[in-house]
Amino acid sequence: MAIPGGYRFSVPFDDVFPEGAYVLGVEQAFDWDKNGHKTPAKDVMSGKLVWNVQITDPSAKGKNTGAVVKISADVQPVPPETLPGLPFRPVVFEGLTATAYEQNGRVQFSLRAKEMRAPASTAQKASGGKSAASQQQAAA
Numbered sequence: 001m002a003i004p005g006g007y008r009f010s011v012p013f014d015d016v017f018p019e020g021a022y023v024l025g026v027e028q029a030f031d032w033d034k035n036g037h038k039t040p041a042k043d044v045m046s047g048k049l050v051w052n053v054q055i056t057d058p059s060a061k062g063k064n065t066g067a068v069v070k071i072s073a074d075v076q077p078v079p080p081e082t083l084p085g086l087p088f089r090p091v092v093f094e095g096l097t098a099t100a101y102e103q104n105g106r107v108q109f110s111l112r113a114k115e116m117r118a119p120a121s122t123a124q125k126a127s128g129g130k131s132a133a134s135q136q137q138a139a140a
Contacts, residue, residue: 006044008097008112016096016111019059020119021067022088023079026053029070043072051077053116056088069093069111080118092119 029041029050041050053069071077079089095114100107 006099008099011096011098013093013096016098017057017059019057021055021057021069021091021093022086023091023116024054024056024066024088026051026077026079028052028076046072048072048074053077053079053091053093053113055091067111069096069113069116071113071115073115077116079116090119091116 029052030038031041032038042048043050049072051071051073053071055067055069056065057067058065080091082089093111093113093116097112098109099112100109102108
């Protein structure tokens with residue numbers, strides 16, 4: 001079976017980040033030409049600008065917990081709001097894909113997502129994904 005280079009595999013967020021992920025920051029990605037000049041990176045499939053979402057992954061357990069998830073968009077994606085008592089912003093990536101590549105004899109993965117959002121709250125999960133407001137409207 002031949003798999004073309006650069007193929008993006010769909011991967012479930014919970015499989016990649018079983019303990020969740022937390023945004024540290026978002027910055028524009030850049031490419032460099034052979035003369036060392038940098039230009040804003042563009043996604044080869046969509047032509048949109050590429051943004052690097054710096055995250056920390058608590059499931060890494062003592063290893064390098066930092067990772068990058070790339071998002072292609074015309075404007076800089078905005079991370080979810082911070083939550084009281086947490087030093088980072090919890091995030092869920094929608095449309096998560098992985099692209100395998102070889103570097104220094106090891107297989108590595110580049111992660112991309114269509115968008116990021118705040119995770120559903122525990123209350124929403126317990127109610128089948130409905131917010132308190134929608135539950136009140138349904139009860140009325």
